[in-house]
Amino acid sequence: MHPAPSLILFTTLSGLGFGLLAFLCLGLPDARGLTAVLWFGAGFALAGGGLLASTTHLGNPQRAWRAFTQWQTSWLSREAWLSVIALAAAGGVALGRVFFDLPMTGLGTVAAGLALATVASTAMIYAQLKTVPRWNHWTTPALFLSMALAGGALLAGQMTVAPVLLLLAGAVQLLAWRTGDGRFAARGHGLTSATRLEGGKVRSFAPPHTGSNYLLREMVHQVGRRHARKLRSLALIFGFLAPALLCLTAHPLALALAVLSHAGGAMAGRWLFFAEAEHVVGLYYGYHEAGAR
Amino acid sequence: MTALPDRVDKKLGLVIDLDTCVGCHACVVACKGWNDQGYGAPLSDQDPCGAAPSGTFLNRVHSYEITPPDAPAQIVHFPKSCLHCDNAPCVTVCPTGASYKRREDGIVLVNESACIGCGLCAWACPYGAREMDADAGVMKKCTLCVDRIYNETLPEEDRQPACVRTCPAGARHFGDLSDPASDVSQLVAARGGLDLMPEMGTKPVNAYLPPRPKTDAAPEFDVLAPFLEPVAEDAGGFLGWLDRTLSKMPG
Structure with missing residues (x-):
């Protein structure tokens, strides 16, 4: 997306x-x-x-x-x-x-x-949204809620509970990535179910138009996926681990740093939430098929 | 409004014959032409004559290649537009009530004057049937030419969707799929019509007739091959002498 x-x-x-x-x-x-x-x-x-x-x-x-x-x-x-x-x-x-x-x-x-x-x-x-298998799961509300609780505790200066909530949110984020990665294929979405064409290997031969369109721009985001692994690590470190450690120091400056670090990590994580989400309509254009682009 | 009707009186829709479609895109042109001049915001184009043309279409024709393990590859042209699903996810996600499914004929429509252009319905559709118009900022989708099919100012033969009316191959059929006696329902029954992405639970009304198996496919054959057989390589006599002499010449 x-x-x-x-x-x-x-x-x-x-x-x-x-x-x-x-x-x-x-x-x-x-x-x-x-x-x-x-x-x-x-x-x-x-x-x-x-x-x-x-x-x-x-x-x-x-x-x-x-x-x-x-x-x-x-x-x-x-x-x-x-x-x-x-x-x-x-x-x-x-x-x-x-x-x-x-x-x-x-x-x-x-x-x-x-x-x-x-x-x-x-x-x-x-x-x-069933159309985006990565999102269509209980981990999505769990992630949003645990992030809000962790960020809220941090901003409210709740230094004892904030590190716990931050680590919990980090764990939920990790779980969302782990379970989300294989869900598209696990649900059986593929070019065969999309087109119902049978009798051999099916592949997209030509798109409807040579130019791009709303569907591709909005729902078949492809840019930057190769940095996803690095971004995931950065989001985990800056979003959860670093602020949790900074909280333990209980220094006012450390708290300000923790807030900034968490906000930056959370935005990186939210960028990935959208950029990594595969919409089934991409199948019609030859994307997301196991082994395809 | 965005609750789906508990029942529909009719299920108007299309049956698309993938065996017959030749991929000429006439339906795409007819659709864009008709829907530029009446119902709702016109389908705009951006940079139409420039380097990166893009525009709003309610109907697009994909092409797929099927390669059977033991036969030559086959191309299937695949027109795709709104399937007017019984269980349309695009309708229930709409926050404003702009998206709705009609009880009287099952057509899924957008009330453009209530659409805020949030794009959530396009996200909810598995088929890519909805496109946000970049000019008008409202969601566009196939109306099943609702302004043609009931239009008594048109001659009777024109009271069908523009794509169906124009298709030169007769690959598109329009009718009531809730009536088992209708032509379209009988076509679906006879040819094993299929739903796209049945695992989504959308229960589409439009059906696709799969390509017939190619039982008479000849083995790969090159008509020019007999004329390109190598000439005799052990020539004797005058021609043999000429060949040897010419081969010895430099250059």
Whole structure:
């Protein structure tokens, strides 16, 4: 799949933002007054900024409000609702903490749950697609949720739980790669099932047009795969291992470095999430067949 | 709207005969021509006369090569457009309700004035039947020429999809696949019509008739071969002397 910068930014930033908001709403840390303004401001900026980034990949963003209408069937619509409700609930918690010095425990717990539900609904947009076997698995929501929790704990300065959550997210990432690599072939997708042609070896002889098209640009991303192995290592090191180690030092500068390292590693991992995902439509163009390009 | 209808009254669709298709791309041209002038945003082209032409098409013809273990390779031309699936995944993922499947005839359509151009329906389609128009920013797909098939201002023989009407080989057939007595259903039954990617569970309405086995394929034969047999190499007499003499000459 095409690794669109808007989608990479959206999923990583909003994941971090909603993760941070979840911890803040639970009172970890229980900031009040001006400190709460800064904490919640960072959470809203990340989550809201991510959501805004996502609208830039729309063909007609002026009609984006229509995405709230189909929550009964569409995960994208559910995500739209959940994100707005979660932000509103977190806003309520922030108001109570900033202006009234209230703990807001009840609403805080609900808001934290809604923030994580938003992350899960984002993941389900990808996990529901049977056409992309690498995504169509429980490891996709597990990865998005564990990343949001790890990044949120790190941003919220939860130095005891953050290293554990970071290593857990790293393990989920490793599992997602390991199980995802063979899933396309394991599900029996191939040029034979795509064309139902029989009687011998089938191969793509000529594409429909000599030029490229929307389908190839959007769903048959091929560039950079050869660096995938190196990028995976870098994403693991910078995204999870380095920040986990830096957390143990408990130095403020180390914490800032850990956040930067995690964000960079997470973006590399999210780039791979898209770039390595094979869509079955590529079969019709001669890609993804076992032993083919 | 993006819930699939619990039942459809008809299943209008296409039956494509891979044995008959000659790969002329007339259906591609007819489709692009018709869908540029009426229903919805026109199918735009980018850089059409330049170095990297690209454009929106609702129907594309692939070509595949089948190489049997003991016979010469065979080329199969393979037109592909929306299959108007019973269980259309492109419809249920749509966040705005722009994508829908009609109860009355099963046609899958896009309400372009409600489409935000998120592209998720194209991701959900295994067949590559949906393409985002780069100019209009909305999703385009085969409408089964819904503006022709019910159009009473057209002569009756033209009330079928443009691709079917134009096909010079008669490789494309249009009809109601829910009616076992219809011509298309009988064709599917007689020729063993197949669904594409059945493992996806999309239950496509369009069916493909596989190429008939080539039982009369002759062994590979070169018509010029007899004329290119080597001439006699042990020539004697005058010709033999000439050959030897010429061979000895330098140059």
